[in-house]
Amino acid sequence: MTLPTARAEGLILCETCGLVCDPGDRPDPHCPRCGAALHVRKVDSIKRTWALLIAAAILYVPANLLPVMVTYTLFNTSRDTIMSGIVYFWKSGSPDLAILIFAVSIFIPLAKILCMVLLLVAAQYGVDRGLRQRALMFRVIEFVGRWSMLDIFVITMTVGMVRFRSLATIDAGPGAAAFGAVVVLTMIAAHTFDPRLIWDRSEKKS
Numbered sequence: 001m002t003l004p005t006a007r008a009e010g011l012i013l014c015e016t017c018g019l020v021c022d023p024g025d026r027p028d029p030h031c032p033r034c035g036a037a038l039h040v041r042k043v044d045s046i047k048r049t050w051a052l053l054i055a056a057a058i059l060y061v062p063a064n065l066l067p068v069m070v071t072y073t074l075f076n077t078s079r080d081t082i083m084s085g086i087v088y089f090w091k092s093g094s095p096d097l098a099i100l101i102f103a104v105s106i107f108i109p110l111a112k113i114l115c116m117v118l119l120l121v122a123a124q125y126g127v128d129r130g131l132r133q134r135a136l137m138f139r140v141i142e143f144v145g146r147w148s149m150l151d152i153f154v155i156t157m158t159v160g161m162v163r164f165r166s167l168a169t170i171d172a173g174p175g176a177a178a179f180g181a182v183v184v185l186t187m188i189a190a191h192t193f194d195p196r197l198i199w200d201r202s203e204k205k206s
């Protein structure tokens, strides 16, 4: 069954202003309303999303292995990774905070990368099962993306809280930069992925 999509009718939806445009025979069509370049689908969506996800997956390693927080006290210097911070909160009687940090800093970024990889592979090979589930998965990823900066907020808050409690100097470690990069890269990856690809490839087959 072919559904009446804009593409099937030879029309292009402007990604900037949402106007449905007739590109005609022009080789390089632009939106008549807002002037943005028109593309049937986001340009090189799969390639760009792969590149961003691979970069995010690589940076996920230093984000978890390198210290996100360096504490200087009068007597020593301690370096904390995300995991050692979680263990610290767990042992010091704040299991709720430990679980929150684990969820937003370790579980969600990893789950986002894995789900995006699944969406990409399925779109690339034109898997035609679980289309609605995948569309829902993409919406969840997009929704979570809006709250991704919460991860960084948690780290900032932790730094603030520790500063408040002790006579120590605290700096963000190199892991924090890697972690921030993971968050930003996965957000851009969700943006470069064209969810219409989920449906396109399956329609081509039938």
Ligand SMILES: [Zn+2]
Pocket: 014, 015, 016, 017, 018, 019, 031, 032, 033, 034, 035, 036
């Ligand atoms: Zn437009």
